[in-house]
Each structure stands twice: as structure tokens, then as C-alpha cells.
Amino acid sequence: MNRRSAIKTLLTSPLALRSAGMVLPALLMRQAHAQGQRPIRNLFIYHPNGAVPDMFHPTAGSLNLPGMTAPLESIKQHCVFMDGFGLDGRGDTHEGGAARVLTGNHASIDNLRGTSSSIDVLMGAENFAKGLNPIAPSIQMGLFASKWSDKSISFQGQVRLPYFDDPLSLYANLFTGSSNSSAEINLAAYDAALSDLQRLQSALGSVEKARLEQHMDAFSVLQAKLQALATGGGGITCGQVDLEGIGANDWRNENPAGPMGRISDAQQDIAVQALACDVTRVISFMYSHAVSPITNPTGGMGDHDASHADAETHRKSKVWWMAEIAKFIQKLADTPDGDNDSLLDNTLVFLVSDLGHGNWHDHWRMPFVLAGGKNTGLQLGRSLDYRGNGTGRYGWSKQIGQGHANLLQLIAERSGYSFSIPLATGTTPGLW
């Protein structure tokens, strides 16, 4: 059985999968252990179409969770609930919010795209520059995140990044790294194509320069992956995910009584393993997308329609996403990471959305929550309210509050990164 066939067997045979060792992650895991301390990871989780703020944010100082965040009850001790944040930058409505929320920058006037790299991509790039996570500097994945392909919240420069919704192909991409050819031979195949790219750049000069530079940047990630494979070894088992029973097209089955919960579960498991095995240290995970038409199992109607109905109708849809997120966070808490810590202790989770009030289409009182990341020094089990406390003015009525660019900057800094968020002007007080 060749490697590729073996992987296919693994994907269709959970028993075999559970006993399989994944070569590359194992190597990286050993490296991480050798450093003596588990790294801080970052998980951004998007939920669609804003919220009803009064139904999302608990009162400051209280952990009595209102209707929309009630599903987080079981993991609220791992959370920091935060009212009073607005989105910095220009860019209206759903699309403008989607473009701004992880970039901390203006949306473009032309097409409401991001105008600079999003924080997940910046984190991945900084790790990649250090030689870390060559398989996946950052991962963009989710559930129905790519149904409408122009709503993703991640950007590499001004290129909108695709999100991966199919757990079968995503798993194969992250955890197999197999080939019939030796790693050295594969690198030679890469080099031949690289020669073509270099000759093309030389021939075209200024014509399509930016496009080919972008291609070269992308190619360098592939090169690093192949190089990592060339030096990898086997041994430790890591990256086991039960994908039993998942059909090839289940990831796009929109029947609310269908498999979407199973796909959510599988995607979460892949994300947890990708973080645990140090395949990546940064994941952006989208539950659907802005203006999502998806009817989830509790919503009773498409999420976007629900967001423009009354608060109770929106709540019914919101709670399914939040219940899934609670499971996700619990899985992180249940996964050991290092000698005495959980993966959640080392993973700073940030819940985001494209709007504040879903029906009002504003970017004020954003439905943000931080979770985990205890080893960044974040004190958990709190609820804060920054309304009236800040230097920015947000929402249609220009309320005073904290800007999200500073929060992104603070998250980056507390997670050990040195890049700058474009619109950040300071810090968020009282959080860490």
C-alpha cells in the first residue's frame, strides 16, 4: 500500500486512523517539547450577523449570562465578556465589518475588502519567518464559511483568503503530507516550477509584478512545507481525528436536520489537533459568514433573516452557534498541553462578528468574548463594560467606547507577537 492509498484508508477507517502516527506534526511536537514550554496559540472564532447587545453581554461584574450567551454557561469561567467595543476604521454594514474585524484597518472603498493582512495572517507570517509551522502558518476553516465566497474575514494583503469547510480534504491537507516520491525528489519538482516562476518574473518585469510577487510569497510556504517533510521523522502519534461516517458532500448540506452538527464537530476536532500538534499556532474559524442565509438547527429561519427579525428570533439562531462554540472551548479545555496545562490555558480564543447590533447594522457593542489563554496572564471569569470609557466614538449615535484595533494589538502583544495593527493607537485598559 502506498502512502496516498494508506491515507485514503485512514480517512475511511477510524480504527486505523486512531493508531496512525502523523509524521510531520510528530516532529514539530518533539521540537516544541524540547523547548520546555508550550507556545501560546490563537483561535479566532467568528459568529455571523452581530447580536442584540443587551441579549449578548452580561452586566459588568456579573456572570449571569443573557439569552444569546447562555449556551456559554458551562465554560463561562474560562471567559472574559466585554461590552463597549466598537470597530475602528471605515467600511459600513456586514461587509465593511467583515473586512475590518480582524484587520484593524479600513475596508477598501471600492469593494469593502480588507486593505491589509488580518491578524491571523500576520501571526502566521511572523511564526513562518521564524521557521515555525511550515505546514500551515495560519489556518482558515469553518462551517459554511465559504458558501458565499466573498465574505471571508481573513486577508493576505488585499487578497481575500478562502476558508476550508470540507473536513475530509482539510484533514488530508494538514495531517498527511504523504507522497510516493522522496522528499528530496519533491523539492526538486518544486524547484523546477520555481525556475519557471523566476523566469516569468524576469520576462514580464513590471507587468503583473504584484501578482507574481504574491505568487512567490505563496510558493515560499509550499517550499517550507516540502522542506519540513524532507527533514521529518516518525514516531509520536498526533493528529487523530474521528471522521467516521462523514460523506463527501456533507460539508455543504444545508438541511438543518442534516449533518451540519457533525461537520462542526469534525472541524473543531481538526482545529484542536492542529493546535495541539503544533501544525499551526493560529486558526481563524468562521461559523458561516456575513449575511449568512444558513438556517441552523435551532434558528427556524436563515440567520440573516433572523437578525432582522425581533430579538427573540435572532436569539434562537444565535444560540446554536454559541452552543457549538461552547463545545469547541470545552474541547480545548479537555486537551492536555504540556505537563499541567490544558490546550485552552495556552490558547487565547477571541469571539468576533461582523456587526454589533445585527438589525441596526452598526459596529458598536460588538459581540466579543475572550476565552482561555490563562498563560498569557489573562484573568478569566469576568465581565467588563467599557461603555463611556474610551477614546473612540462608535455607532450611529457616537457612543464612547474602546476600539477593537487596540484590542487586536493587545492580543498580538500578549501572545508574543511584534507586528502592528494599522489603526491601533494604544492599549485596552483593565483587560490583562
Add this chain to the structure above:
Amino acid sequence: MQGLFQPRQRRWLRTVRVLGLLSGVMGLMGCGDEGASTSSTSTSASSSTSSSSTTSASTSSGGSSSTSSSSSSSGLALAQTGATLYHDRGCHGCHGEQGEGNTAIVAANWSAPSLTVKIRDTMPQGASENCDEDCAAAIAAFILTWVEEPDCQESSALLPRRLRLLTPREYQLTVNDLLGLPSYNTYASALPRTELIRGYDNNVPDIQTSAAHATQYWEVAETLSENLNTSNVVQCTDLSMSECAQKFATEFIPKAFRRPVTQAEIDTYSDLFLMEANNERAIRLAVKSVLISPHFLYRSEIGTVNSSGIAELTPHEVASLLSYTFWGSMPDDELFGLAANGTLLSTATLVQQTERLLASAKAKSQMNHFAEQWLGVDNIRYLFKDPNEFPGFTSSVSEALATEFDLFFNDAFFNKSRVFADLYLTDTVFANAALANFYGISGVTGSQHQIIPAGPHRGGLLNLGGLLASHAKMDQTSPIARGVFVRERLLCQEFPPPPANAGGVIPLNPNLSTRERFSAHTDNEGCRDCHIKIDPIGFAFERYDGAGQYREVEGNNLAVDDAGSVTGLTKMADNDAHPFNGTKGLAAILAHADSASLCFVDQFHSYVQGVAEPTTCEIEDVHSRWQQAGFGLYDLWLETVKSPNFIRRKTGESL
């Protein structure tokens, strides 16, 4: 004056945003960016704006007496005066320097008289006495300069030189042809889904290669290289490795790169080939490398620059342009042969080859792909409908709807007797038993689709069940989605994102008709400006439920009212009114509307050129020739290829 004559407003502003001009919502909410950033950022942004406006304003006296004297000058002078007034009256504060503000303006939706009246009567908001008729006329003239004037000068009408990344579909079809794979396989399904721009998956400026693409290209190339039949790549029986390497480099790679190869490329891939232990393994390795080469992944439209500074596409680039346009895949041997012997580029040969390509089943599939994207119809087979609301929408029905869609456009696009109006007015349907039963048409048996009389409720694209179900919700119709569909896809008039606090639609209620539930939008001040342009069209579809099935009553036996009206058939903000009943009535209007046929040319060129905004000059030129030729649909494909600009690109500008 800076900003007075812009080359072209971006599409979504160009078309409809002025509908939101001075809307009540913005007046209530304030028109500044609600997402104002921290104070330092906000200061920076506003100082930039005010600096610009101060400069502009300083050139004018700004009074209406000044406007009055200017209004008798040339249109240019009027517009210049209007530019000054636009700032003096503070219009830019809400509408932006060129209509891009929070209360955005889509100049293309207005004519001078209608815009003048709108400004005179309502602007500045709450103080319309500050801008009289002359003032309004001048500002209207200025705003209308934002719309691109057709410029048919050769160089500006050309597309830039560019590289076009294969779409996932093009990639799949290309490897099928290149590697001799079965017509249906899913090897390329792991490629990242392409962002749709204006509904199309092949937008050249915005579709670029990310790291996720690069690693997925590798994964797919590995899978393909391990599963292919090497004898379909190159025949090397009894050949030495060096002989096979040479054969691979000189026979396979030119097909993969869709052009002759250079010696450097031959050397590169021969060297790689010889690193493996035998021909079988070497072919798989080299194919893997070729499939991640930029020469495979991009199709080139670079050309060679002639003495006039115009880039003329090479014969091989033109071969690819033809084959990807009409097949979505690589050229075949005949196209390669004509490119190699230098005879492809004559107009007669281009037309002859286009007709040859169109005669293939590949063209039928590809042109259906265009139709799906034009009409915003995703894969009908994957549509989900609530089985409680629509128990008749079974998998066999959705399959039949998808097949009907394909057969409809196969007939419309390839039957040379079909004209543009037939898209709307055909009186036949392609149905099998399952579909006929769903449609309530009797006398059809079996699973094979057959052409039958449409009857009173079907016929034409507006009555295609797959299209109707696509533009509807899971459990009900959507007059908004259907109205917007007509405006955006069929008339090329686009809407801005909905305003804040848009409010919800009353939930399904068996005692209220859809029209009654949705009428709140039109009645709501913040929604009215757009929804009076949307809902009266959308209501015309109400005899077709959310699954596309015909009905005469809804809810608790409520009669369906499908009377509607199109206003602003050409310029959406204009007041010309065209009342009608139902989809048949709407179809009769659209079938003969110049704006609809012009929009069809516009949409087809978005698809052919891979751009969101085809050049107005090109669209009008092709439309004019097409009209003279009688609006035959098949003729449009040929007229597009005959355009001199089809195979030329401008220099000095890259995307």
C-alpha cells in the same frame, strides 16, 4: 479640477446607490461613518477631507447667483460650478467626494432632469431652500460626470496585459483533457473555492494565489500524478530515460503550457525527469512539477508589443482565449495547429474556430456555466427546501430542474434561430415526468426530458423552476431576492447594502399574503427609496412559491396578486413606469428593452473578459453590431470574437 472627470465610477456606486441619496435613515442616524475610529484616526481622516474640500471651495463664490451665470455656460462649466457647490453645500459630508460616502450616490442611475428635481426638492436635507433650481442643475451636472463617458479611443478601450489564474473549474477541465482523465472526477475538488466577483468566478484583478492555494495545488498535483495513466501523458515504450525525457519536454509540456517551450524549460524538466529511477516514476514526478508551474496555472494575455504600442496576443494566447471562453479548458490539437502555422488570427478563422468550438458538447457545458453565473443560480441539485413547506421538491425534481435549466440554455444559446427576446418568450419547456408533474403539466412520461408546450404558466427564463427556487428562501418566496435579481442581473442596475435598522419582515403568517408581509419595507421611510424599485418587481413572481411551483393561492387560501411595475427601466431613478401582470408580463417588457439586451452583453463580457466592469465603449459597440445583426443569441458569441479588441491589450498599465 481634481476628481471632476474620473474614468469610471465603480460598478456598485455607478449603478444604484443614488437611490439611497439623502434617505430618511441617514437623516435620522447622521451620515458620518458610524464606525468612527479612535480620536486620532478620526482626526486624521477628517482633516484630509476638509483639506480637499477647502481647496475646492476656495475657487468659487459658491452662491446661487454665481451658479445662475454659470448655468448658461457649457456643460463643462456647469459641472465645474456644480463641483464647487457640491462642497459649499456640504454634499460631500454625507455622499463622499465621488458618491462613495455613507449615503452613497450611483450616478448612473440618474438622468439630469430627475437628479435635478431630487436635489432641488430635498437637498441639503432639511434645508432644501439652500439649493435652488440652478444650484441643483449644476450639482446634478457635476454628479453625472462621475459616470464614465464612452471613450472609444483605441488604447483606453483595451484590456490590460495580464495573467489569468485558472478557476477551479478550468483547472479540473484542463487536467481532464491534458491527462486523459474520465470526464467526471473530483481530483480538483480540494482547490479553494474562488471568490465570486459580480457573480463570476474568473475575475482577473481580484483572484490571486494565496498560500492556501499553493499548498492545495501541490496536494491536487500529487493526487493527479499518482492516479494518472502515464501512457496518456507520453508514450515511452522501449525508450531510454533520456529519450523519454526529451519526448516529455517537447510533446507534453507545450500542451500543458499551451505554447511552444523554450530550451531553458526543456532543460529544467529534462533534468528533473532524470532524477527518478525509471520512466514511469519520472513521468509522474515531472507532471506533478508541471501542474504547479505558473505557466500551467495562469493563462497568458501578455502578447507582443507592436509599433503602435499595442500588445497583440500571440496566436497561442488567442488559442487559449478561445478555448477557455467557450470550453473552459485548454485548446485542442486543431487550435494548437492553427496557432503554430500562424493562420489563427484572421477574423474569418477566429469565427470559424469559434463556431467549431461551439459545436462541441464542451461548449454547451461551459455556456451553461456562464448562464448559471449570470443568473446567480448555484448548483440546483444542492438546493435545500424545507420538506414541510415543499414536500414536492424531491431529489428527482431538483435533478429535473437542473437538467431543464441546462436544456433551456442549450437551446437558447446554440439554436441559431433564437434571438434575445426568446430568452424571455419561449413557449416550450423541457420536462420529464417528474418535472411535468411538479409543473402541473400532464401527458409526460419517463425520465427523459422532452420538449413540450409550456402552457400558461411556464416558458422563458423567468419561469424556470430552478431559477425561481434559487431566488427564494428555504421555506418561502423572496420578493426582495427576486426583485433585486431582475435589477442586478437582468438590467445591470445594482443596489447598495441595506441601511441600518432595516427591520425584519413579518414572519410567515397564513393569514397574511407575502405582499402584505413585505409591504412594511416599502412603507418604512428608511427602506422606501430602494424597495419601491425592488418589491413591485418581486411581487410579480408571487405565483411561484419558494420551490418554484405554481400557485394561485397562498396561506389560508389567500389569492395571489402578481400585478407589478417596473420604473426606471433604463435609469433606475427615473420615473418611467411599465406596469404588468405576473412573470409573463414582466418578460414581455424585458424581452424588448434595450437596457436588458445591453445588460446581457455587459454580463457576457464580464464573463469573457474576467472583469467586473467591461468597458462601456466595448459593450455599446458590440451591442450595436449585434442589434444590426438581429439580436440572434448565437451571433453575440461571434460578434464578441470579431471585436478588434478581443485579441489586443494595452501597454503601460498592469492590473
